[in-house]
Amino acid sequence: MLSFAVLPIVAHLIGESYFITYATRILIMALAAAGLNIALGYGGMISLGHALYLGLGAYAVGICAHHGIGNGWIQLLVALGVGGALACVLGLICLRTKGMAFIMITLAFAQMFYFLVVTLDDYGGDDGLPIAARSAFGGLNIENSTVFYYLSFAILVATLLFTARMVKARFGRVIRGCHSNHQRMQTLGYDTMRYRLAAYVISALICVIAGFLLANLVRFASPSYLMWIVSGELMVMVILGGMGTVMGPVVGAVVILLIEAVFANSSFGLSTELATFINDHWMAVLGIVVVLGTMLVEKGLYGSLPERRNRA
Amino acid sequence: MSFPLVALQLLNGLQLGILLFLMSAGLTLVLGIMSFVNLMHGSLFMLGAYFSAATLNSTGSFLWAVVVGVAGTLVVGLILERIIFRKLYKRDHLYQVLATVGLILFFNEVVRMIWGSGAMSTSIPEFLQGTVQLFGLRYPVYRFAIIVTGLCVGLLLYILIHRTRIGILIRAGASNATMIASLGINIRRLNAGVVGLGAALAGLAGLMAAPFTSVQAGMGEPILIMTLVVIVTGGIGSVRGAFYGAIIVGLVDTVGRVFLPVLLRGFMEPLQAQTLSAAIASVLIYLVMAAVLALKPEGLFPVKHG
Amino acid sequence: MSALLQISDLYKSFRGIVATDRATLTVDKGELHALIGPNGAGKSTLVNQISGEIAPDSGSIVFDGDDITRWKAPKRAQAGLVRSYQITSVFNDMTALENVVMAVQARNRSHFGSWKDTMKDPSLTTPALEALELVDLAGQVDVPAGEMAHGGRRQLELAMAVALQPKLMLLDEPLAGMSQSESESMTRLLGRLKKEVTILLIEHDMQAVFALADRVTVLVAGRPIATGLPDEIRNSQLVKDAYLGEPEELL
Numbered sequence: 001m002l003s004f005a006v007l008p009i010v011a012h013l014i015g016e017s018y019f020i021t022y023a024t025r026i027l028i029m030a031l032a033a034a035g036l037n038i039a040l041g042y043g044g045m046i047s048l049g050h051a052l053y054l055g056l057g058a059y060a061v062g063i064c065a066h067h068g069i070g071n072g073w074i075q076l077l078v079a080l081g082v083g084g085a086l087a088c089v090l091g092l093i094c095l096r097t098k099g100m101a102f103i104m105i106t107l108a109f110a111q112m113f114y115f116l117v118v119t120l121d122d123y124g125g126d127d128g129l130p131i132a133a134r135s136a137f138g139g140l141n142i143e144n145s146t147v148f149y150y151l152s153f154a155i156l157v158a159t160l161l162f163t164a165r166m167v168k169a170r171f172g173r174v175i176r177g178c179h180s181n182h183q184r185m186q187t188l189g190y191d192t193m194r195y196r197l198a199a200y201v202i203s204a205l206i207c208v209i210a211g212f213l214l215a216n217l218v219r220f221a222s223p224s225y226l227m228w229i230v231s232g233e234l235m236v237m238v239i240l241g242g243m244g245t246v247m248g249p250v251v252g253a254v255v256i257l258l259i260e261a262v263f264a265n266s267s268f269g270l271s272t273e274l275a276t277f278i279n280d281h282w283m284a285v286l287g288i289v290v291v292l293g294t295m296l297v298e299k300g301l302y303g304s305l306p307e308r309r310n311r312a
Numbered sequence: 313m314s315f316p317l318v319a320l321q322l323l324n325g326l327q328l329g330i331l332l333f334l335m336s337a338g339l340t341l342v343l344g345i346m347s348f349v350n351l352m353h354g355s356l357f358m359l360g361a362y363f364s365a366a367t368l369n370s371t372g373s374f375l376w377a378v379v380v381g382v383a384g385t386l387v388v389g390l391i392l393e394r395i396i397f398r399k400l401y402k403r404d405h406l407y408q409v410l411a412t413v414g415l416i417l418f419f420n421e422v423v424r425m426i427w428g429s430g431a432m433s434t435s436i437p438e439f440l441q442g443t444v445q446l447f448g449l450r451y452p453v454y455r456f457a458i459i460v461t462g463l464c465v466g467l468l469l470y471i472l473i474h475r476t477r478i479g480i481l482i483r484a485g486a487s488n489a490t491m492i493a494s495l496g497i498n499i500r501r502l503n504a505g506v507v508g509l510g511a512a513l514a515g516l517a518g519l520m521a522a523p524f525t526s527v528q529a530g531m532g533e534p535i536l537i538m539t540l541v542v543i544v545t546g547g548i549g550s551v552r553g554a555f556y557g558a559i560i561v562g563l564v565d566t567v568g569r570v571f572l573p574v575l576l577r578g579f580m581e582p583l584q585a586q587t588l589s590a591a592i593a594s595v596l597i598y599l600v601m602a603a604v605l606a607l608k609p610e611g612l613f614p615v616k617h618g
Numbered sequence: 619m620s621a622l623l624q625i626s627d628l629y630k631s632f633r634g635i636v637a638t639d640r641a642t643l644t645v646d647k648g649e650l651h652a653l654i655g656p657n658g659a660g661k662s663t664l665v666n667q668i669s670g671e672i673a674p675d676s677g678s679i680v681f682d683g684d685d686i687t688r689w690k691a692p693k694r695a696q697a698g699l700v701r702s703y704q705i706t707s708v709f710n711d712m713t714a715l716e717n718v719v720m721a722v723q724a725r726n727r728s729h730f731g732s733w734k735d736t737m738k739d740p741s742l743t744t745p746a747l748e749a750l751e752l753v754d755l756a757g758q759v760d761v762p763a764g765e766m767a768h769g770g771r772r773q774l775e776l777a778m779a780v781a782l783q784p785k786l787m788l789l790d791e792p793l794a795g796m797s798q799s800e801s802e803s804m805t806r807l808l809g810r811l812k813k814e815v816t817i818l819l820i821e822h823d824m825q826a827v828f829a830l831a832d833r834v835t836v837l838v839a840g841r842p843i844a845t846g847l848p849d850e851i852r853n854s855q856l857v858k859d860a861y862l863g864e865p866e867e868l869l
Contacts, residue, residue: 040406046405046406046409048409093602093605093606096605096609097605097609099347099405100343100347100349100405100548101544101548101609103349103405103409104349104540104543104544105544105601105605107537107540108537108540108541108544108598108601109598109602111534111537111598112595112598112599113595115594115595116591116594116595118594119587119590119591119594120591121587122587165733166733168735168736168737169732169733169734169735169736170723170726170729170730170731170732170734170736171729171730173716173719173720173723173729173736174723174729176712177709177712177720180709180710180711180712181707181708181709181710183671183707184707184708184709185720186671186690186691186692186695187669187670187671187691187692187695187700187701188692188695188700188720188721188724188778188782189692189693189695189696189700189724189725189782190692190724191692192692195729198730228533228537229417229533232413232416235409235410235413236410236413236414239406239407239410240410243406277425280424281421281424281425283417283418283420283421284417284418284421284422284425286414286417287414287415287416287417287418287419287421288414288418289414290410290411290413290414290417291396291411291414291415291418293410293414294400294407294410294411294414295396295399295400295411616633
């Protein structure tokens with residue numbers, strides 16, 4: 001199961017800084033997808049608004065830095081505190097609805113915060129907020145790309161381990177039960193709202209951490225992190241990678257970002273015109289892949305692997 | 313705050329509401345009857361704008377622009393229904409979201425491929441230019457035409473839904489989809505029809521909005537999200553809810569943006585008032601939606617399910 | 619006489635149609651009380667009001683001394699009022715054991731504390747296995763519920779109800795859709811269960827009803843028209859008239 005996770009380390013050893021940055025980006029998106037997976041993959045809560053928490057994490061860094069607070073611990077505390085509170089409030093409102101309404105409402109609220117952030121001219125507004133330096137964590141110097149890479153890697157691994165333990169423990173089972181048969185859970189005596197809200201908040205907090213890391217990686221906080229398309233991308237990663245599996249989101253993130261890297265940049269040995277055409281419009285390819293993937297795939301890439309099918 | 317100024321904003325709010333109604337009516341039916349979460353509805357709006365603008369720019373004929381705009385989106389909608397949507401009706405909403413998000417990406421790129429990344433500009437046809445005297449102010453003819461057209465379409469929809477056999481099927485479908493399927497009605501044609509109708513309405517909204525919005529890739533999504541706000545507020549599956557919801561959202565958004573600064577300037581520093589009002593105005597409609605949901609999660613005019 | 623469940627003057631109407639018409643019903647502790655009635659009598663609606671899934675328009679429900687009329691479904695289950703469904707409602711993607719563990723787990727108040735894999739926790743798996751043993755499903759412990767035969771799934775449904783250690787079991791047509799032999803098994807099982815727990819049994823299968831019931835209530839058009847010992851009900855003219863067109867059922 002962890003064989004996939006070993007690959008990034010190998011790639012790192014090559015040492016080209018661009019690769020390290022790109023690999024770190026993959027790790028961060030995998031983290032965000034892993035976060036969404038808890039609410040979506042295990043909990044069945046189709047939230048199209050998780051990009052909100054990604055952006056929140058990023059802006060926590062940006063806004064703190066803007067006001068001279070460079071200490072990573074404080075920034076993180078702010079991010080988790082505000083993110084957690086917001087997730088509680090939004091979760092309480094959204095979880096009273098279900099099905100289609102839930103999807104649409106989570107999307108609407110995420111968009112609401114996007115607009116809110118864009119109006120904050122003091123913090124860059126539409127252009128985004130540059131961040132002078134990465135968060136200061138006392139002994140740990142994350143300005144160093146390698147160090148930062150390993151930090152992100154460690155956090156991702158920790159999250160995956162957490163998820164793996166959680167889904168088999170009581171709380172995780174309750175969440176999965178709510179997804180499997182909500183009515184039954186209620187008549188078994190479970191206070192479903194409480195547990196679903198908790199799962200939603202945990203899921204959001206993981207995305208906040210991912211956003212925190214993202215802002216540090218690119219030293220920038222942009223409103224574009226909150227756009228619906230990011231939520232959509234995360235969802236694609238979770239679903240096509242394998243919902244309700246621990247590694248699924250990681251596989252999904254790797255695949256989607258690789259598609260982007262490949263189609264946006266390489267030439268496939270085709271004529272320059274055709275290659276440039278594909279490079280410019282790679283998103284259309286992604287769109288088609290997603291549509292086809294949806295129509296054909298039931299369990300996601302990871303879930304469909306032969307040895308997993310036998311495990312049932 | 314003179315009456316003409318208030319009237320102007322109310323009319324503008326109404327006009328926005330009408331466009332949102334055209335978008336919401338079709339989508340709410342698709343949601344209510346087929347239980348199909350079609351997030352690419354905004355892309356149909358975009359296609360309507362592009363088809364009509366391109367036609368108008370090349371032929372100069374407004375009539376052709378309207379025809380191509382509406383018929384074009386209708387055709388696209390029907391094709392998509394046939395090859396993609398239909399296969400997803402029975403599947404979890406998740407996959408519907410996924411597929412339609414993929415389609416959004418696809419169409420945004422296709423539009424860039426054909427017409428480039430820049431905004432396409434198009435102009436208001438001559439016979440709809442100028443202003444008209446209304447309620448003591450001069451109101452642009454074009455915007456007034458949108459309001460009138462929208463109300464007529466609303467009336468036609470009302471007649472369709474409440475006075476025809478097809479309408480009965482639609483209302484029954486919104487209330488109990490499995491029931492009409494078991495009655496042996498040709499459900500496939502009904503579904504295609506509903507999607508087609510929605511697409512055509514979205515195309516109409518798009519072509520009407522084209523002259524005064526930025527016609528470019530991605531223009532559909534902001535409208536889509538406002539449409540979702542309308543539908544959620546009005547009640548999924550309810551055309552009446554779509555109508556009232558759209559008018560409310562249109563008015564709140566327009567009036568809010570204009571009058572909130574005025575209101576806030578009354579008791580705070582101008583600079584504070586400016587920032588605060590800009591922030592609140594941009595999210596006002598979402599706050600209204602949240603308020604409605606807090607009190608009535610099914611929306612203002614929910615469809616009663618049999 | 620100790621009434622475990624007391625339903626008084628329960629009334630429920632749906633847009634003009636009266637589903638429950640001032641129903642009054644008592645279930646005594648330790649008895650197996652059968653609720654029968656022709657189709658459309660409103661048995662399902664009544665059951666849903668008892669379990670807390672539908673709220674009555676008026677009337678009251680008292681359970682074990684508490685007025686539970688306004689209580690939500692989870693609270694009722696926690697208090698010991700447990701139901702099973704006519705259309706099997708289990709966790710299809712989980713194995714039989716996982717299903718019952720889910721029920722056993724529900725006995726606790728909080729599910730946040732522990733990190734232990736529930737399927738490796740004897741405090742959960744042992745009672746679950748016992749419940750499965752009781753309903754004769756010991757051989758299918760690792761079979762996903764979605765792949766089990768209809769009869770097995772009904773038994774699973776029952777195992778989950780039992781695993782909750784209920785005070786009152788509300789069984790909604792447990793024999794629904796079963797073959798003759800499956801019905802006989804289930805009837806014997808219910809016979810064993812009735813010694814441990816009070817049961818309110820909704821059933822169409824008259825053989826089972828008269829084999830098991832201590833008392834029978836007949837529901838017609840949302841109202842109980844007769845309550846009494848099985849033989850009284852079987853011989854009552856009032857009841858026979860109510861079942862007009864379905865006399866074979868009572869014989």
